[in-house]
Amino acid sequence: MPESGRVPRIAITMGDPCGVGPEVVAAALSDPEVRRQCLPVVIGEPLAFRRACKVLGVEAEVREIRSPESVAESSIKEVPVYCPMRLEERDVEPGKPTNRTARATISYIETAVRMTMEGITDAVCTAPINKAVLASSGFPFPGHTEFLQYLTGSDKAVMMLVGPSLRVSLVTIHVPLREVCSLLSIEGITDTISITGKALWEFFGIESPRIAVCGVNPHAGEGGKFGREETEIIGRAVKRASDMLPFQISGPHPADTVFFHACRGAYDAVVAMYHDQGLLPIKLLHFHEAVNVTLGLPLIRTSVDHGTAYDIAGKGLAHPGSMKAAVSLAAKMVGQGRHRREAGRT
The missing domain is CATH 3.40.718.10 (Isopropylmalate Dehydrogenase)
Incomplete structure (x- = not known):
């Protein structure tokens, strides 16, 4: 199938599993319009994602996959979830992050970037992280943007x-x-x-x-x-x-x-x-509705424009608008980028 005919595959990180990330991701992927635009793969803890679906009353066909490459086997109705670092129920209590969840959060970002750099997915879309929590675990970067620059070896x-x-x-x-x-x-x-x-x-x-x-x-x-x-x-x-x-x-x-x-x-x-x-x-x-986009990387990355909101995590109160917009924009950027590349070949 030519590149322009394939629905964009988006690697969506869960962000901090103790924050509102799992909920806004679950809510966004329950929107038929969002699902029409892309084939998602959620990178994060399945326990947290299933809990978020339950809190929101979302009926999602969650399929845990054993390797990133397995995303290609998913049907349009499924939500594939890949977990590079497993956590236990006690690790993902809403509003109570730990050093272990911080390390898991970092692994989600690393995995999404690797999948996209290797062509398994077409773009990265990230849910919120907490900079203070990551810093307390030894994370040396001020935020997502600087970490992505490091992971991709980008100059700026x-x-x-x-x-x-x-x-x-x-x-x-x-x-x-x-x-x-x-x-x-x-x-x-x-x-x-x-x-x-x-x-x-x-x-x-x-x-x-x-x-x-x-x-x-x-x-x-x-x-x-x-x-x-x-x-x-x-x-x-x-x-x-x-x-x-x-x-x-x-x-x-x-x-x-x-x-x-x-x-x-x-x-x-x-x-x-x-x-x-x-x-x-x-x-x-x-x-x-705002979306954070990182420019200057050899990949497309969008993100929500809000934080982990620990005070409302697990309560089903987080507004999913920014996450919906972030996933949608990532898919549109993939499509526009393909159009420019294909036009350049003709």
């Missing part, structure tokens, strides 16, 4: 948040606010613009991406009155990117106005300088 990974009316990429990610300005560089901003633009073309079907670049200071520095980063770093990066890339790039723009225009269609994406500058508008507009 870019976090993009995608909502129905807004896309935002970040230059810096999980760093203290006081360190942001010292981490800004012409090269780093240029690379973020480049990776963002290429992804918009390859995976979102945008022929000539329009990218707005934020300043970091109030009013984008007001000509140097409120800071020199815009004139000495960000503006130069915009000029360099405009000279070398076939995209429509503008900025630096004041962050307090650029998102207003972006969500009304003036731009295809905004490049923000730091975490909360970019996440605040996307979560304000699309709290239950």
Whole structure:
């Protein structure tokens, strides 16, 4: 069967089995529209997944598979679950993570990446992890994005948040606010613009991406009155990117106005300088629909845009909107990527 005719296979990690991950995955995969778009394989603990299905009243045909390769044998009605590290019932008590569940969570991510790199699956979609819990078990990475960059040997990974009316990429990610300005560089901003633009073309079907670049200071520095980063770093990066890339790039723009225009269609994406500058508008507009996408990797990865929510885990209260959107977007990105590759061969 030609690549374009095959339904995308998505490796969906359960995230922390003690959080809401199992529930949002179970809820998402009970949606007929989500199932129509992909063939999923859940990477995680079957005990936690079955419990989530029971809490939600979801009737799922769960099939435990012994090897990642067995996903190809699954029918469209089944939910194959592959578990690289088995846990016991006491290990997956909702809201009570341990070092053992942390290690299992890490193994889910590693397995999903390996399956996708080997071509068993077409994309990775991740449920939430808890950074503090993982750190307490010796996990050396700030979050998913940095770990995926390491696992794939990528030079740079870019976090993009995608909502129905807004896309935002970040230059810096999980760093203290006081360190942001010292981490800004012409090269780093240029690379973020480049990776963002290429992804918009390859995976979102945008022929000539329009990218707005934020300043970091109030009013984008007001000509140097409120800071020199815009004139000495960000503006130069915009000029360099405009000279070398076939995209429509503008900025630096004041962050307090650029998102207003972006969500009304003036731009295809905004490049923000730091975490909360970019996440605040996307979560304000699309709290239950936003998707975290990692750009710059040799694979497609989407994720929910929320945390483990231990306080409501196991209660059937978690909203599955972001997970549904993440699975759906992963499938669409696979399809668009195939289209670009096949068009390039003709």
